[in-house]
Amino acid sequence: MSKDFQLYGIFGFPLGHTLSPAMQETAFKALGLKAFYLPFEVRPEEFRRVMRGARRLLLDGFNVTVPYKGSVVPYLHPTREARAIGAVNTVYRKNGGWVGANTDLYGFLTSLRQEGKFSPRGRKILILGAGGSARAAVYGLAKEGAREIRIANRHPDRAGKMVRDFQPLFRRTLFQALSLKKKDLVRGLEGADLVVNATPMGLKPADGSPVPAALVPRRSAGKHLLFFDLIYHRPTRFLKVAKQKGHRTVTGLGMLVYQGAEAFRLWTGKKAPVEVMRAAVKDVIARSGATKQ
Numbered sequence: 001m002s003k004d005f006q007l008y009g010i011f012g013f014p015l016g017h018t019l020s021p022a023m024q025e026t027a028f029k030a031l032g033l034k035a036f037y038l039p040f041e042v043r044p045e046e047f048r049r050v051m052r053g054a055r056r057l058l059l060d061g062f063n064v065t066v067p068y069k070g071s072v073v074p075y076l077h078p079t080r081e082a083r084a085i086g087a088v089n090t091v092y093r094k095n096g097g098w099v100g101a102n103t104d105l106y107g108f109l110t111s112l113r114q115e116g117k118f119s120p121r122g123r124k125i126l127i128l129g130a131g132g133s134a135r136a137a138v139y140g141l142a143k144e145g146a147r148e149i150r151i152a153n154r155h156p157d158r159a160g161k162m163v164r165d166f167q168p169l170f171r172r173t174l175f176q177a178l179s180l181k182k183k184d185l186v187r188g189l190e191g192a193d194l195v196v197n198a199t200p201m202g203l204k205p206a207d208g209s210p211v212p213a214a215l216v217p218r219r220s221a222g223k224h225l226l227f228f229d230l231i232y233h234r235p236t237r238f239l240k241v242a243k244q245k246g247h248r249t250v251t252g253l254g255m256l257v258y259q260g261a262e263a264f265r266l267w268t269g270k271k272a273p274v275e276v277m278r279a280a281v282k283d284v285i286a287r288s289g290a291t292k293q
Contacts, residue, residue, distance in 0.1 A: 005036065006033065006061075007035070007060055008024060008036070008059060008060055008061050009037060009039065009040050010038075010039055010064070010065060011042060011050070011062060011063070011065070011072075012040075012041060012064070012065035012068060013040040013042060013068075014041060015040075016022035018065070018283070019256065019281050019284050021037045021038065021121065022087055022179075022262050022284045023256075024263075026277060026279075027057070027276060027277050027280075028259075030276045031273060033268065033270075034270075035060075040062075041139055044067070047068055047072075048072070048241055050227070051075040053099075054076075055074055055097075055283050060093060061089075061090070061092040061263070061267040063090055064100075064134070065089065069088055069089055072088050072225070073086065073087070073100060076100035076103075077095075077097055077098065077100065078221075079099065080100075080113075081101075081102055081105060082140065084166075085102050085105065085132075086132070087102055087104070087132035087135055087213070088100035088101065088102055089101075089102055089103055089104050089263075090102070090103045090262070092266045100266065101262075101266060102131055103258075103260075103266070104137075104255070105136045105137075106259060107260075107262065108140055110139045111252075111254030112194075115254045116194075116226050116248070119144070120141045120145060120146040120248055121144060121145035122146075122147050123147060123148075124147060124149075124191050124259065125148065125149050125196065126149065126188040128152050128195070128196065128197045128210045129153060129199040129210075130159045130162055130198075131198065132142050134153075134162070134198035138162060141173075142169070142170035142173045142175075145172070147174065148173065148175075148176055149174070149175050149176070151163065151175065151176070151177055151186060152178040153177075153180065154199075156177055156178065159177035159179075163176065163214050164174070164179070176188075180210060185212075189211070189215060189217065194225065195226070195242075196208055196228045196229075196230070197228070197231070197238045200231075201236075205234065206238045207236070207237065209236070209238040210238060213231045213241045214257045224246060224248060225242070225247045227242035227248070227250070227251065229250070230252040230279075232250070232251050232253040232255070232256050233285050234253035235251075239251065253282070253285075254278075256281060257277050258274070261274050261277060
């Protein structure tokens with residue numbers, strides 16, 4: 001079956017008010033492309049069935065979000081980085097098959113550089129969380145030469161698995177697994193240059209912070225930290241406290257836009273209109289208070 005347009009989409013469950021359709025369709029229109037982007041909210045059993053028949057999909061490419069970033073990998077040809085991270089969020093066609101990439105990695109590092117004005121090389125970093133987004137962030141930070149990465153998670157065994165997965169790949173980076181208990185957070189914050197929230201805490205307006213306010217040190221004359229929250233649709237308690245203590249902060253909005261821009265490039269072969277995509281995201285957030293992709 002031939003068609004005179006391109007069709008893309010996103011698979012997830014639940015999808016809620018995903019921002020990807022508005023962001024990508026705005027980009028398609030800006031470049032005059034006849035392309036459409038649809039949300040596909042499917043339950044796990046249905047997702048497995050769809051992926052088993054992925055070769056027959058009429059889609060030209062698609063995104064994958066929670067909870068399928070890891071479970072989609074066996075159905076694709078993952079890139080080297082996606083395989084190492086263990087998560088895919090962007091899928092594109094190549095040589096008659098599907099290739100799975102992790103553009104979260106690109107989005108995180110680009111936002112860290114552009115909005116955060118931060119280079120990981122030689123730095124000490126605390127990562128909160130051990131899910132797919134945290135794995136992409138840790139991989140990227142280690143790849144960029146971070147000296148020490150401490151991973152704190154509610155279930156320390158998941159943080160430990162990340163350490164075991166990544167330490168053999170990045171022998172010049174020291175990895176450490178921690179819990180989210182007070183004594184471990186104190187250890188994780190000691191000497192840190194960057195703190196990244198990759199947990200879901202902050203998605204809901206009433207959520208607190210994964211780091212209690214009392215543990216966040218005040219900015220000193222010779223030391224200030226960068227606090228980066230992967231959540232983008234509202235100012236989180238995590239960032240509010242950091243700002244009150246005098247530290248620099250970055251939301252996840254840039255990461256969302258940059259990962260979408262890289263997906264756009266992989267699908268179309270064209271440079272994405274990043275600022276057009278950013279404006280579309282901000283507009284949807286302002287109008288509807290959309291939830292995370």
